[in-house]
Amino acid sequence: MPVNRRITLAARPVGHPQESDFALDEVDVSSPEAGEVLVRVLWTSVDPYQRGRMSEAKSYAPSLQVGDVITAQSVGHVVESNDRRFSVGDLAVGQLGWQEYATARAGTVRPVPEELDPQTLALHAVGMTGLTAYFGLFDVGKPRAGDTVVVSCAAGAVGQIAGQLAKIAGCRAVGIAGGPEKARDLIELYGYDAAIDYKNDGVAEALRGERVDVYFDNVGGEISQAVHRRLNLGARIVICGQVSQYNAERPELSFHPGLLIMFRARMEGFLVFDYAHRYDEAARKLAHWVASGKIRWREHVTDGLENAPRAFIGMLNGENRGKALVKVAERAE
Amino acid sequence: MPVNRRITLAARPVGHPQESDFALDEVDVSSPEAGEVLVRVLWTSVDPYQRGRMSEAKSYAPSLQVGDVITAQSVGHVVESNDRRFSVGDLAVGQLGWQEYATARAGTVRPVPEELDPQTLALHAVGMTGLTAYFGLFDVGKPRAGDTVVVSCAAGAVGQIAGQLAKIAGCRAVGIAGGPEKARDLIELYGYDAAIDYKNDGVAEALRGERVDVYFDNVGGEISQAVHRRLNLGARIVICGQVSQYNAERPELSFHPGLLIMFRARMEGFLVFDYAHRYDEAARKLAHWVASGKIRWREHVTDGLENAPRAFIGMLNGENRGKALVKVAERAE
Numbered sequence: 001m002p003v004n005r006r007i008t009l010a011a012r013p014v015g016h017p018q019e020s021d022f023a024l025d026e027v028d029v030s031s032p033e034a035g036e037v038l039v040r041v042l043w044t045s046v047d048p049y050q051r052g053r054m055s056e057a058k059s060y061a062p063s064l065q066v067g068d069v070i071t072a073q074s075v076g077h078v079v080e081s082n083d084r085r086f087s088v089g090d091l092a093v094g095q096l097g098w099q100e101y102a103t104a105r106a107g108t109v110r111p112v113p114e115e116l117d118p119q120t121l122a123l124h125a126v127g128m129t130g131l132t133a134y135f136g137l138f139d140v141g142k143p144r145a146g147d148t149v150v151v152s153c154a155a156g157a158v159g160q161i162a163g164q165l166a167k168i169a170g171c172r173a174v175g176i177a178g179g180p181e182k183a184r185d186l187i188e189l190y191g192y193d194a195a196i197d198y199k200n201d202g203v204a205e206a207l208r209g210e211r212v213d214v215y216f217d218n219v220g221g222e223i224s225q226a227v228h229r230r231l232n233l234g235a236r237i238v239i240c241g242q243v244s245q246y247n248a249e250r251p252e253l254s255f256h257p258g259l260l261i262m263f264r265a266r267m268e269g270f271l272v273f274d275y276a277h278r279y280d281e282a283a284r285k286l287a288h289w290v291a292s293g294k295i296r297w298r299e300h301v302t303d304g305l306e307n308a309p310r311a312f313i314g315m316l317n318g319e320n321r322g323k324a325l326v327k328v329a330e331r332a333e
Numbered sequence: 334m335p336v337n338r339r340i341t342l343a344a345r346p347v348g349h350p351q352e353s354d355f356a357l358d359e360v361d362v363s364s365p366e367a368g369e370v371l372v373r374v375l376w377t378s379v380d381p382y383q384r385g386r387m388s389e390a391k392s393y394a395p396s397l398q399v400g401d402v403i404t405a406q407s408v409g410h411v412v413e414s415n416d417r418r419f420s421v422g423d424l425a426v427g428q429l430g431w432q433e434y435a436t437a438r439a440g441t442v443r444p445v446p447e448e449l450d451p452q453t454l455a456l457h458a459v460g461m462t463g464l465t466a467y468f469g470l471f472d473v474g475k476p477r478a479g480d481t482v483v484v485s486c487a488a489g490a491v492g493q494i495a496g497q498l499a500k501i502a503g504c505r506a507v508g509i510a511g512g513p514e515k516a517r518d519l520i521e522l523y524g525y526d527a528a529i530d531y532k533n534d535g536v537a538e539a540l541r542g543e544r545v546d547v548y549f550d551n552v553g554g555e556i557s558q559a560v561h562r563r564l565n566l567g568a569r570i571v572i573c574g575q576v577s578q579y580n581a582e583r584p585e586l587s588f589h590p591g592l593l594i595m596f597r598a599r600m601e602g603f604l605v606f607d608y609a610h611r612y613d614e615a616a617r618k619l620a621h622w623v624a625s626g627k628i629r630w631r632e633h634v635t636d637g638l639e640n641a642p643r644a645f646i647g648m649l650n651g652e653n654r655g656k657a658l659v660k661v662a663e664r665a666e
Contacts, residue, residue: 260602269593
């Protein structure tokens with residue numbers, strides 16, 4: 001059997017993660033047991049929620065322990081199957097981690113349609129980040145045609161899809177992102193109606209003419225406080241993420257609940273995992289919109305599993321432009 | 334015509350209101366115009382929301398100007414009617430202010446059923462505070478039988494009803510109030526299953542064994558922060574009021590929205606005025622529950638319109654035990 005190279009947690013990051021918080025090790029690969037598959041990973045994903053797993057703070061999912069493989073969505077080929085739902089050669093996606101080979105229970109991975117082009121879409125627009133945008137916007141935000149939908153981290157993996165879904169729903173989409181390149185992507189690539197570069201624009205001033213019906217919040221902190229000043233009556237605030245807080249020792253108390261009385265507004269958090277029974281419905285629609293050009297996307301690819309920590313640190317710093325992915329291996333083998 | 338004694342805003346309170354922020358003046362009473370009624374006020378109400386109207390901060394309703402009569406719900410007899418919906422002698426309730434005589438458009442006051450006993454119920458259990466508890470708990474909180482419902486300011490005018498409605502809905506009701514007398518009322522009078530005296534108990538510790546499904550929040554600030562640590566998955570936080578913040582120059586940022594992801598929870602603000610089309614439905618039910626003993630209540634009466642400011646200041650300090658009311662005049666005249 002081959003050797004499996006893996007990226008593990010070497011130390012719990014304090015504040016901003018460092019490369020020394022990660023380790024590369026090698027273990028033998030063993031055959032899958034009954035009901036399991038062995039996957040050769042081709043691509044793996046880099047996402048803000050991983051920061052939470054590295055922390056000991058109480059969260060919706062158990063923390064990683066030092067020595068554990070870093071949690072991540074990955075796509076790869078089944079190279080051994082001990083479950084009849086998968087055959088050797090099938091492409092599969094799941095929470096397979098930052099590693100070259102992953103053993104998983106067959107029920108926890110999903111097949112990737114062969115016609116998906118490129119297949120990395122299973123890690124973003126048609127995968128977990130697309131699904132997150134879909135359920136967060138439609139089920140929690142409940143946009144109506146004509147609504148103004150504001151998205152923070154709007155050029156990020158979830159935000160870029162949320163904005164495009166808002167357009168599909170007949171809304172005005174306003175995106176907030178950091179830097180002129182991302183702001184340009186918002187307008188030119190993702191089709192937002194307006195873009196705010198929070199590094200160079202005052203968010204509250206830039207929103208002065210808007211009445212925000214839905215705020216799809218990925219960032220929290222000061223940027224979100226500026227948006228809250230422009231809510232419309234009956235506003236819905238979708239709490240998808242709070243990336244401004246992930247490196248903080250304690251999250252900032254950034255919100256005064258009395259605002260919700262003034263605007264008769266609702267603020268609601270959600271987790272995409274709670275919608276697992278509807279993934280197929282949503283993934284089909286997302287794949288259709290991508291194929292028909294209604295959802296556009298950009299990837300930011302880092303080559304080599306060993307560079308995943310660097311890609312992750314850069315993503316938390318906003319250095320990526322498009323969905324951050326790591327290429328682990330070529331398809332052909 | 335008689336003279337009308339009124340309590341007006343003499344100065345905008347800074348921090349805790351003082352008696353000097355109020356003035357007593359006298360004006361002549363004039364006859365109602367077409368579509369109006371003239372009401373002789375018997376009882377008037379003292380409620381936390383009035384503090385917000387005295388401030389210049391942006392809110393859901395226009396601020397009072399210096400010299401304006403203090404906004405308040407009052408009950409009284411119609412002494413002159415220029416609208417066929419009311420006859421002389423009818424009892425009516427509405428936003429009639431802290432004054433002895435009020436002229437109002439007939440559409441803005443509601444008749445009080447003669448059989449309501451005592452008629453002051455129209456200012457609390459069957460009036461605006463009862464309606465606030467009703468719509469906040471049932472429409473926003475959406476309790477299910479078996480849920481744990483926590484109420485802050487639980488012995489207050491809204492809170493005492495919210496807890497009893499939670500019991501009617503088959504929930505476990507846990508009340509938070511200040512001081513041993515109020516905590517005793519929660520259990521013995523209002524039928525809460527558990528009472529927390531925040532002045533003597535640590536709220537988070539006292540809630541250690543609870544999983545909060547619905548938090549009916551009247552207080553905000555530190556007490557609410559302690560409740561947020563005990564939320565259950567899928568919790569609903571009803572933002573009814575934030576009385577801990579009303580005397581603050583700027584409201585405290587007391588909440589981290591990321592909590593809503595962890596608990597897949599919803600926080601929602603509401604205003605009872607948005608439910609005006611359903612007041613009759615709710616008031617009928619509340620009156621029935623009061624008559625059948627399922628809703629119990631306590632009044633804290635201050636005698637004399639001139640003492641309304643003192644009653645208001647005491648209520649903000651938590652000195653009242655039961656619904657704070659001011660007796661303006663005897664019924665017989």
